[in-house]
Amino acid sequence: MSYEHQPDFGTSASRSAERVTLTIDGRDVTVAQGTSVLRAARENGGDIPSLCATDSVKAFGSCRMCLVEIEGRKGTPASCTTPVEPGMVVHTQSERLAKLRRGVMELYISDHPLDCLTCSANNICELQDTAAEVGLRDVRYGYDGANHLGQQPDLSNPYFLFAPDKCIVCSRCVRACDEVQGTLALTVDGRGFASKISAGQAADDFLTSECVSCGACVEACPTSALIEKSVKQLGKPERAVITTCAYCGVGCAFRAEMKGEQLVRMVPWKQGKANRGHSCVKGRFAWGYANHKDRITSPMIRERVDEPWRKVGWEEALAFTANRLNAIKARHGARALGGITSSRCTNEETFLVQKLVRAGFGSNNVDTCARVCHSPTGYGLKTTFGTSAGTQDFDSVEHADVMLVIGANPTDAHPVFASRMKRRLREGAQLIVIDPRRIDLVKSPHVEAAHHLALQPGTNVAVLTAMAHVIVTEGLADEAFVKERCDWDEYQDWARFVSDERHSPETLEPVTRVPAVELRGAARLYASAKNAAIYYGLGVTEHSQGSSTVMAIANLAMATGNIGRPGVGVNPLRGQNNVQGACDMGSFPHELSGYRHISDSAVRASFEADWGVSLDPEPGLRIPNMFDAAIDGSFRAIYIQGEDILQSDPNTQHVAAGLGAMELVIVHDLFLNETANLAHVFLPGSTFLEKNGTFTNAERRIQPVRKVMEPAAGMEDWEVTQALANAIGLGWNYAHPREILAEIARLTPSFAGVSWERLEQEGSLQWPVNEANPDGSPVMHVDHFVRGPDGKGKGRFVVTDYVPTDERTGPRFPLLLTTGRILSQYNVGTQTRRTANAQWHEEDLLEIHPTDAENRGLKTGDLARLASRTGETTLRVTVTDRVAPGVVYTTFHHPATQANVVTTEFSDWATNCPEYKVTAVQVMPSNGPSEWQHDYADLTSRSRRIVADAREPAE
Amino acid sequence: MSGTAQSVVRMANQIARNFAALGDEAAIAQTAEHIVLFWDPRMKATAFALDPVQFSPIARAAIDRLKAGIEGADASVD
Ligand code: SF4
Ligand code: SF4
Ligand code: SF4
Numbered sequence A: 001m002s003y004e005h006q007p008d009f010g011t012s013a014s015r016s017a018e019r020v021t022l023t024i025d026g027r028d029v030t031v032a033q034g035t036s037v038l039r040a041a042r043e044n045g046g047d048i049p050s051l052c053a054t055d056s057v058k059a060f061g062s063c064r065m066c067l068v069e070i071e072g073r074k075g076t077p078a079s080c081t082t083p084v085e086p087g088m089v090v091h092t093q094s095e096r097l098a099k100l101r102r103g104v105m106e107l108y109i110s111d112h113p114l115d116c117l118t119c120s121a122n123n124i125c126e127l128q129d130t131a132a133e134v135g136l137r138d139v140r141y142g143y144d145g146a147n148h149l150g151q152q153p154d155l156s157n158p159y160f161l162f163a164p165d166k167c168i169v170c171s172r173c174v175r176a177c178d179e180v181q182g183t184l185a186l187t188v189d190g191r192g193f194a195s196k197i198s199a200g201q202a203a204d205d206f207l208t209s210e211c212v213s214c215g216a217c218v219e220a221c222p223t224s225a226l227i228e229k230s231v232k233q234l235g236k237p238e239r240a241v242i243t244t245c246a247y248c249g250v251g252c253a254f255r256a257e258m259k260g261e262q263l264v265r266m267v268p269w270k271q272g273k274a275n276r277g278h279s280c281v282k283g284r285f286a287w288g289y290a291n292h293k294d295r296i297t298s299p300m301i302r303e304r305v306d307e308p309w310r311k312v313g314w315e316e317a318l319a320f321t322a323n324r325l326n327a328i329k330a331r332h333g334a335r336a337l338g339g340i341t342s343s344r345c346t347n348e349e350t351f352l353v354q355k356l357v358r359a360g361f362g363s364n365n366v367d368t369c370a371r372v373c374h375s376p377t378g379y380g381l382k383t384t385f386g387t388s389a390g391t392q393d394f395d396s397v398e399h400a401d402v403m404l405v406i407g408a409n410p411t412d413a414h415p416v417f418a419s420r421m422k423r424r425l426r427e428g429a430q431l432i433v434i435d436p437r438r439i440d441l442v443k444s445p446h447v448e449a450a451h452h453l454a455l456q457p458g459t460n461v462a463v464l465t466a467m468a469h470v471i472v473t474e475g476l477a478d479e480a481f482v483k484e485r486c487d488w489d490e491y492q493d494w495a496r497f498v499s500d501e502r503h504s505p506e507t508l509e510p511v512t513r514v515p516a517v518e519l520r521g522a523a524r525l526y527a528s529a530k531n532a533a534i535y536y537g538l539g540v541t542e543h544s545q546g547s548s549t550v551m552a553i554a555n556l557a558m559a560t561g562n563i564g565r566p567g568v569g570v571n572p573l574r575g576q577n578n579v580q581g582a583c584d585m586g587s588f589p590h591e592l593s594g595y596r597h598i599s600d601s602a603v604r605a606s607f608e609a610d611w612g613v614s615l616d617p618e619p620g621l622r623i624p625n626m627f628d629a630a631i632d633g634s635f636r637a638i639y640i641q642g643e644d645i646l647q648s649d650p651n652t653q654h655v656a657a658g659l660g661a662m663e664l665v666i667v668h669d670l671f672l673n674e675t676a677n678l679a680h681v682f683l684p685g686s687t688f689l690e691k692n693g694t695f696t697n698a699e700r701r702i703q704p705v706r707k708v709m710e711p712a713a714g715m716e717d718w719e720v721t722q723a724l725a726n727a728i729g730l731g732w733n734y735a736h737p738r739e740i741l742a743e744i745a746r747l748t749p750s751f752a753g754v755s756w757e758r759l760e761q762e763g764s765l766q767w768p769v770n771e772a773n774p775d776g777s778p779v780m781h782v783d784h785f786v787r788g789p790d791g792k793g794k795g796r797f798v799v800t801d802y803v804p805t806d807e808r809t810g811p812r813f814p815l816l817l818t819t820g821r822i823l824s825q826y827n828v829g830t831q832t833r834r835t836a837n838a839q840w841h842e843e844d845l846l847e848i849h850p851t852d853a854e855n856r857g858l859k860t861g862d863l864a865r866l867a868s869r870t871g872e873t874t875l876r877v878t879v880t881d882r883v884a885p886g887v888v889y890t891t892f893h894h895p896a897t898q899a900n901v902v903t904t905e906f907s908d909w910a911t912n913c914p915e916y917k918v919t920a921v922q923v924m925p926s927n928g929p930s931e932w933q934h935d936y937a938d939l940t941s942r943s944r945r946i947v948a949d950a951r952e953p954a955e
Numbered sequence B: 001m002s003g004t005a006q007s008v009v010r011m012a013n014q015i016a017r018n019f020a021a022l023g024d025e026a027a028i029a030q031t032a033e034h035i036v037l038f039w040d041p042r043m044k045a046t047a048f049a050l051d052p053v054q055f056s057p058i059a060r061a062a063i064d065r066l067k068a069g070i071e072g073a074d075a076s077v078d
């Protein structure tokens, strides 16, 4: 099969259920009402030439290429802007039409460089195709009239270029930026012949403009005017493989367009149900890390962490590791061993790591980095709804009338979903934002929040309880829904609790700093909407009351009847691509796959029978408890797959002490990350381009990841785990992840109907996929809450009392630090820092309010010392009123900053998810890096040494 | 650097405080249940061995209850 473009139907699909039959060129065709004539022709195997139409944006009708004749109508209407009508008789080809089209084409071509053979878009150009289609043979005007040739290209964006002389001013890019992305960065300047496309203001280029480099305009462009630099360099791809983005929890589906094993470009797949043809800068462009020179492709070992690394073969590395594991187990017992699964790895890989720990090491000391982000979601939604997962699919947002966004910054952290939210908001849905910081969504082109509750960090529960107070005391609760679907007694207890005067917005105002009037307005808006949906992120979970906040959110949704249909629900926006999957796969120390407690003997028995071992019935250690136990000496060996816990976990010094106390730290990753500084064994990992498997996104959608190139180190990650398992004698023999997926389905009721074969056929499935929901579950809890053994339970209201965090400001640390992320970087930046995305974010910056900055004599660009009671670091400040007085904000993408040096060991009461979002700090002017940064830079360069040649092992 | 002992005190008290709004009896029961469901055996053992004055009344009562239960059940765990 050779390379083909994704089909373009010219205009978007109609959602109407009504069907219309018409005649096109003598053939009867039936399409949905509202379909354009252009699309009707293309859906039925025909074609009409077009230039300014593309199915990602609204038709514009400017190029006059798609003209048709319709019986009974005068003239030649544009088929892209003409909707079908019953009985319509359309002719798409006639002599008159051919002449008109050729005339239009001639005009375009007379102003277009005819260097097709050397053009980047040669053979993937719609202008070329259309010229062929209309049979253009001559250009009567000649080629030497006024034209736009010879203009300088804009090369400022690292990933794509803009060549104005190739532009036909079809405005597809402008419309894509407006409608698909919602950034409105592009404009058509001038009129008629003088019109041209420009990014931002006159002086701007793409890089300095508002452009967020999502690539929607590039995808929409019919010519090489906007094109990926990689296509210019490598030429036309020869095949395309459908796969899933490995960055964030949106889980965009992509076509990896390849030349042999060389990736030419990643293009968002139109049929991907999570992204529907859209992408962001990370997934679309930031894949260069896959071939970065820092990648380690050989296993390495060392006796002690102060020695340099020694490159060895797989066999030696595995034997070394197995010997140490066995020795530690013999001396200290199974509970001294453990592992950490990765939210970046596939479901199959995660499942194998927890199987290795439980069945091979013999302990339940397995945890996942979701501990530090969404473990409170697991606890909170399981307690209230019965299942640890978001209730909706992403399409649901199209039916929401009010969106309540809490502690999430979708435009930066979940950009493709944010674009879908913005689209709905532009259509008139209302928005409530609860966030200490004025995130972009609060006010962006054509979007403005009805209410922004800029609360004091750490008071989420107080704000949500006050909203519940308003809803209950003003009689806005949907008691009919509650009576039918929830436990009525528990509701009444809860309603009594929230109605208490001490939970009123007025009483709580001094604590939350949210004006009571504003809060009441927000509560009323949420409660009175036909469909109101809650979206939340790490600003909810990463608090000492993260679990309580999740339950408070669930309470609100149940009390207002916003559960169980499209447009409503409770939706955690997951950080990393496979957080949902990692949680589903039994990565937590107390539960097996599908959220079943390890103490449940029937569940345990099913695994014991399948795996031929007996399992420890007691829960194991969570990540922070592992470090405690390591310091105590009872936990001694850890296998860490695809995580950089030293950088991503709070209180870096505590993590370092824990790791430093262990006898065996195995890091399995792409790069020598920060954690590897304290490791004894390094096992090289594979990128998502180098392996097969599945990821599960934030809407529970299981999607395939496909291998497009051989793993650089020779093994996919699941193969490495299997090799390690076999080195300690487990005798596994999986030949392909489909076999692991089959085991998962066999042992996990909510995955019962999932198989690799089905995913190949259907593209994706949303769990639960079981007897009750054979085709999966876009929306959960439709008639019952998915709770209990029969999955038909009642929703549970939980009283959530506001308990202030122990982290308090005082004279020494008067400011509150909260943390977040930005668009171009991902998590601790291990991957994105190794791509051109670094151009948008060279370092972590500290945002501080003008008043606080002035008091400290700080200006934008100054270096500041950021200190908490656990540590200090230095970074540059940006003075902005996005943050309230008393609050400072930074990101955590760069190891040189080590923002987590200052975060504390405080954590969520129920799950130990760290309290990243609240740290009492002081900010002072500084002259240079902190002592920790100096020491750390030293340690890093020492511990990253690799011996050039393999020496004899020192016995 | 904090080891298990310091953490279990902080965790038990924090759990107890979040259940306190339910009233003493329910809070003690829920705190005990939470510890059973989510704590590794060595954390439980550490809590049992610590000086009870470090715990809040609810946390202490929950831990006492678990300790009594386990001794009653012939220390079959671990
Ligand atoms: S890359 Fe995206 S944001 Fe930038 S101009 Fe194109 S569509 Fe707009
Ligand atoms: S840059 Fe491309 S999409 Fe934009 S107007 Fe020019 S030809 Fe059309
Ligand atoms: S990072 Fe997220 S939003 Fe961006 S392309 Fe990947 S999955 Fe989509």
Ligand code: FES
Binding pocket: A049, A050, A051, A052, A053, A060, A061, A062, A063, A064, A065, A066, A067, A078, A079, A080, A081
């Ligand atoms: S495609 Fe219809 S007018 Fe351009």
